[in-house]
Amino acid sequence: MNLFEITHLTKVYRDRTVLSIDKLYLERERIYAVLGPNGAGKSTLLRILNLLVEPDSGDIKFVDGQLLKQGHKSYDMARRMCMVFQRPLMFSTSVYNNVAYGLRLRKLPHREIERRVSEAIDFVGMQDFINYPATKLSGGEMQRVALARALVLRPEVLLLDEPTANLDPHSVQVIEEIVRKHHQQFGTSVIMVTHNLFQAKRMADEVILLVGGEVVEKSNAEDFFNNPSNERSKAFLDGTMVY
Amino acid sequence: MDAIQFLIQQQSEIIEIVLLSLLVSGSATIISALIGIPLGAWIGLNNFVGKGLLLRIVYTLMALPPVLAGLVVYLILSRSGPLGELEWLFTPSAMVIAQCLLVTPIITGLSAAAIASKEGIIYDHARSLGATRMQAVWTVISESRTGIIAGIMTGFGRAFAEVGAVMLVGGNIRHYTRVLTTAIILETRQGNFEMGVALGVILLILSFIVSSIVLLNAKDFNLGEV
Amino acid sequence: MMRINKLPLVLMLIVALMVGLVPATMAAEKVESTMTLATTTSTQDSGLLDYLIPIFEKEYKTTVKVIAVGSGQAMEMGKKGDADVLLVHSRAAEDAFMAGKFGSVRKDVMYNQFLIVGPKSDPAKIKGMTDVKAAFKKIATAKKKFVSRGDNSGTHTKELSIWTALKVTPAGRWYVESGQGMGDTLMMANEMNAYTLTDEATYLSWQKKTGLKEMVRGDKLLLNPYGVIAVNPAKYPKIHNKAAMAFVEFMTGSKGQALIGEFGKEKYGKALFTPSAK
Ligand SMILES: Nc1ncnc2c1ncn2[C@@H]1O[C@H](COP(=O)(O)OP(=O)(O)O)[C@@H](O)[C@H]1O
Ligand SMILES: [Mg+2]
Numbered sequence: 001m002n003l004f005e006i007t008h009l010t011k012v013y014r015d016r017t018v019l020s021i022d023k024l025y026l027e028r029e030r031i032y033a034v035l036g037p038n039g040a041g042k043s044t045l046l047r048i049l050n051l052l053v054e055p056d057s058g059d060i061k062f063v064d065g066q067l068l069k070q071g072h073k074s075y076d077m078a079r080r081m082c083m084v085f086q087r088p089l090m091f092s093t094s095v096y097n098n099v100a101y102g103l104r105l106r107k108l109p110h111r112e113i114e115r116r117v118s119e120a121i122d123f124v125g126m127q128d129f130i131n132y133p134a135t136k137l138s139g140g141e142m143q144r145v146a147l148a149r150a151l152v153l154r155p156e157v158l159l160l161d162e163p164t165a166n167l168d169p170h171s172v173q174v175i176e177e178i179v180r181k182h183h184q185q186f187g188t189s190v191i192m193v194t195h196n197l198f199q200a201k202r203m204a205d206e207v208i209l210l211v212g213g214e215v216v217e218k219s220n221a222e223d224f225f226n227n228p229s230n231e232r233s234k235a236f237l238d239g240t241m242v243y
Numbered sequence: 244m245d246a247i248q249f250l251i252q253q254q255s256e257i258i259e260i261v262l263l264s265l266l267v268s269g270s271a272t273i274i275s276a277l278i279g280i281p282l283g284a285w286i287g288l289n290n291f292v293g294k295g296l297l298l299r300i301v302y303t304l305m306a307l308p309p310v311l312a313g314l315v316v317y318l319i320l321s322r323s324g325p326l327g328e329l330e331w332l333f334t335p336s337a338m339v340i341a342q343c344l345l346v347t348p349i350i351t352g353l354s355a356a357a358i359a360s361k362e363g364i365i366y367d368h369a370r371s372l373g374a375t376r377m378q379a380v381w382t383v384i385s386e387s388r389t390g391i392i393a394g395i396m397t398g399f400g401r402a403f404a405e406v407g408a409v410m411l412v413g414g415n416i417r418h419y420t421r422v423l424t425t426a427i428i429l430e431t432r433q434g435n436f437e438m439g440v441a442l443g444v445i446l447l448i449l450s451f452i453v454s455s456i457v458l459l460n461a462k463d464f465n466l467g468e469v
Numbered sequence: 470m471m472r473i474n475k476l477p478l479v480l481m482l483i484v485a486l487m488v489g490l491v492p493a494t495m496a497a498e499k500v501e502s503t504m505t506l507a508t509t510t511s512t513q514d515s516g517l518l519d520y521l522i523p524i525f526e527k528e529y530k531t532t533v534k535v536i537a538v539g540s541g542q543a544m545e546m547g548k549k550g551d552a553d554v555l556l557v558h559s560r561a562a563e564d565a566f567m568a569g570k571f572g573s574v575r576k577d578v579m580y581n582q583f584l585i586v587g588p589k590s591d592p593a594k595i596k597g598m599t600d601v602k603a604a605f606k607k608i609a610t611a612k613k614k615f616v617s618r619g620d621n622s623g624t625h626t627k628e629l630s631i632w633t634a635l636k637v638t639p640a641g642r643w644y645v646e647s648g649q650g651m652g653d654t655l656m657m658a659n660e661m662n663a664y665t666l667t668d669e670a671t672y673l674s675w676q677k678k679t680g681l682k683e684m685v686r687g688d689k690l691l692l693n694p695y696g697v698i699a700v701n702p703a704k705y706p707k708i709h710n711k712a713a714m715a716f717v718e719f720m721t722g723s724k725g726q727a728l729i730g731e732f733g734k735e736k737y738g739k740a741l742f743t744p745s746a747k
Contacts, residue, residue: 419534
């Protein structure tokens with residue numbers, strides 16, 4: 001069973017097609033890096049997968065069911081994935097309450113919430129901040145809390161939208177470590193949008209290159225970086241390497 | 244000095260006036276919040292045709308002159324008006340209604356602004372973490388609470404300090420509809436300036452106490468459950 | 470023991486109840502438990518109502534809601550049926566009110582005086598005059614400062630009627646319209662060393678604060694008659710007409726008239742209002 005089977009997906013903003021994917025299949029228990037220039041439609045793709053944005057057409061199959069079919073959305077399935085945004089928003093309450101948010105929505109027993117929240121906070125190494133007001137944390141710490149807030153829900157897929165942009169190198173390393181550890185321990189599938197080619201190299205099993213809303217290349221990470229078959233991939237790699 | 248002696252002599256009447264002021268403006272603020280917060284949330288969360296116009300109307304009504312609000316309520320509640328049957332003119336209820344007219348736009352407008360400023364990003368986070376539409380809306384409202392509370396306090400301040408509307412529809416009836424502001428007018432008209440100032444100081448102290456209580460509780464709420 | 474002790478207690482209770490009931494049953498006729506009186510600010514601000522109303526309330530076992538507003542607003546309240554009884558001083562408007570069948574009864578109650586007051590220096594030299602028109606003429610000719618209420622109040626109407634009788638249209642830097650109540654206008658006149666027309670009651674109660682001096686009094690034109698009007702129940706059946714009629718009776722009856730004649734003697738050494746019911 002595939003993780004996602006995306007077919008005939010389009011999204012139009014004000015007469016401009018910003019996403020047009022005829023067919024894209026993603027496998028389970030992989031780490032995907034989604035690359036592409038600004039405005040390529042990377043965030044839009046992730047948001048559509050999380051049902052935060054409605055596409056103009058297209059169906060999406062998710063593992064064992066239909067996430068999106070002819071405009072009909074399955075929010076139950078969307079609950080099996082979780083997104084972490086580039087600029088994480090902390091609810092203005094404690095770290096604990098932030099992480100407990102999703103579990104409380106799911107009306108889990110108090111005890112279990114307590115247990116899972118402290119587990120998740122330990123997992124991201126934020127145990128010393130458990131009662132700290134989340135909005136007062138540094139950017140790197142916030143992103144760790146945002147990860148804990150997502151991981152506590154035990155998602156099958158983690159959707160990461162440039163999770164380490166704007167972070168210092170140490171924080172980047174910490175975040176990457178958390179994601180990798182979770183992936184290894186629980187087999188979580190990861191789809192990660194990134195601008196950082198080195199990060200993609202470090203993390204990804206597979207790379208998807210999106211340009212102008214279209215999938216230009218989807219291939220094994222090693223192949224992509226070492227001998228890109230596609231001219232546009234080459235140009236992208238060369239062009240970006242200059243930075 | 245005279246004023247202080249007078250305050251002490253008139254203690255029970257002043258307490259009565261203070262309580263009525265708090266009751267009228269407090270009720271008006273609560274009712275306005277019950278209307279204004281959901282309405283503001285609705286405006287802040289949705290995009291629809293005429294939203295800009297609606298917002299402009301709300302902002303205009305935020306500057307509604309109290310006397311005009313009073314006059315409108317007067318004409319409606321007058322025995323010869325459409326709701327004359329209720330016999331509510333010159334009662335505390337009429338004062339509450341008139342103040343609601345002043346406070347509701349303020350709470351609506353400021354709530355809408357507070358919510359709209361954070362709407363998209365909070366809503367997406369909540370949905371992504373598994374919130375239903377209603378739960379996400381509630382999260383947005385609860386995350387905008389600083390702005391909403393500021394709106395409520397601004398509204399209460401306006402109600403508590405206004406005189407034009409309550410004078411007109413309440414009538415400043417002793418032991419019945421006399422509140423701090425109308426008492427100040429009466430004292431001033433009678434030449435008791437010191438007394439007017441003394442009552443004004445009481446009004447300010449009460450405003451300070453009320454906002455302190457609200458803000459302290461808001462801080463607790465800050466770390467409460469989602 | 471118990472039975473002996475209880476008997477006097479019960480007796481006392483019965484007596485107490487009867488004593489309590491007597492005044493209630495003796496009280497004049499039964500009226501509505503509440504009533505709205507619309508009146509001008511002068512009656513409230515002078516303290517007259519605080520003095521009269523509790524006596525009336527006690528006698529008739531009713532509660533009076535006093536709404537003190539401008540004359541014009543008080544009459545408007547009567548026309549809309551929002552007041553049960555009016556105590557106002559605006560004769561022409563009162564007559565029009567009656568002619569329009571808005572009131573069922575109108576009676577004279579009392580009058581007070583208007584005075585011209587002004588600064589001690591008396592720049593227009595009018596002190597002691599008794600002819601108000603002549604005094605106004607002198608002020609206007611000399612272009613000495615005069616503060617007018619300018620608010621369509623009873624006092625303002627009276628002032629305008631005098632200018633009209635003189636065929637003078639007051640205008641210019643010397644003529645200031647305050648747009649405020651009597652007390653504020655007196656304060657303003659004092660600050661500006663100006664003359665103004667005032668009712669005696671307000672003048673007396675503000676005298677200490679202003680330092681203005683009495684200049685002209687005694688002209689018949691300066692009488693300020695108050696009338697009491699019961700709003701017509703035929704127009705608004707919900708009106709508390711019994712209480713309103715009781716108030717008219719009280720104010721114009723011997724007791725009310727005597728009370729009015731006494732009011733102010735203690736504080737100012739003279740009565741502020743002269744009873745005038747026929
Ligand atoms: N809500 C929106 N309204 C209008 N245009 C949008 C909206 N969101 C995204 N876009 C447009 O869609 C295109 C793709 O955006 P996005 O997916 O954010 O790109 P990326 O994440 O790859 O930088 C951009 O041109 C952007 O301007
Ligand atoms: Mg993006």
